[in-house]
Amino acid sequence: MAQPQLEFWFDFGSTYSYPASQRIQALAREAEVQVRFRPFMLGAIFKAQGWSTSPFNLYPAKGRYMWRDLARICTELSLPLVRPEPFPQNSLLAARVAVAAADEAWLGDYCVQVFREAFAHGRPIADAGIIQSVVERFATDALRFLELAQTAEIKERLRAETERAGEMGIFGAPTFVAADGELFWGNDRLESALAWARSTHAAQRS
């Protein structure tokens, strides 16, 4: 029988997507919900709202609070946290590789690891060498995914994903989307999103 579905929309540069990415696989397994990782370019959404960079940079008080809040969250989860410099990191290559690997069983593990590179180790995820080393953990033909990432088809597919995110009403990351289109924004809504996915799935089958 098919499991309930939940889409995890995120940007590899998004701060609150980091703890969400580290939590979602175990929580989803426990809840028996199938998660689909869907990277998109949050910067393009911000640009459409008139923002040239992250609101955490544009609004200093909001930014200061976010870093403090994120530190508290990571402490509670025993997750290491390094502040990526510059912030936000350019996530384009990492996202394109994820789109190229959309059908691979290791997509989720790749995403989890890219977040660790950025936020646990402070490594530059715009660097092809870093991304290649992550893919090599999961695939013997890592270079193929790096090459695919540079094709017009993959670039266009990521653009389409970002456009779709905007059409769905996504304005920040992480956003969890249930099969019925219900949106849940923020790492702190992950549990609610999983519960929603389960209960709507059960209702549809009864």
Next chain:
Amino acid sequence: MAQPQLEFWFDFGSTYSYPASQRIQALAREAEVQVRFRPFMLGAIFKAQGWSTSPFNLYPAKGRYMWRDLARICTELSLPLVRPEPFPQNSLLAARVAVAAADEAWLGDYCVQVFREAFAHGRPIADAGIIQSVVERFATDALRFLELAQTAEIKERLRAETERAGEMGIFGAPTFVAADGELFWGNDRLESALAWARSTHAAQRS
């Protein structure tokens, strides 16, 4: 022995301050934390960030999500929810009356009830008659508080409170502030804020 303290900074027009206001007294009692209600003018903080109105109005996707998220939260808490029109309500009078009643034992109950007028009944809280009827629940000399609210001293005190909110790094509401200055933003951080207030208080005394 003195209880741990927590400040509850809010604007009567703020949507997420509504569930926070309805939850905080019982949760604080349970946690043995003393809460101080501190209304301020969020619109002035927004203006300083270059926003002419609530970000929920400026950014439609964010606004649509907020109303949906708030409805889910209120459903879970069995709180009625009416969308105030216009949004946000002008909260100036309600806040000035709260400042005038800062030393009254019923300040918290007054604030809880003003939020109910706005968000459970959809009543215009800028209306002096509505605010007076709330004060009359708690004080026999209700008119005195309405009159005080129009004095230069109280107006100035509310301005000073708002300025202080900005200086403390407050950029949204609700914000909970522990005795050591730690900030917690959002209704969903209330439990963490109470736990923080307790643990820092215990650490200071040991």
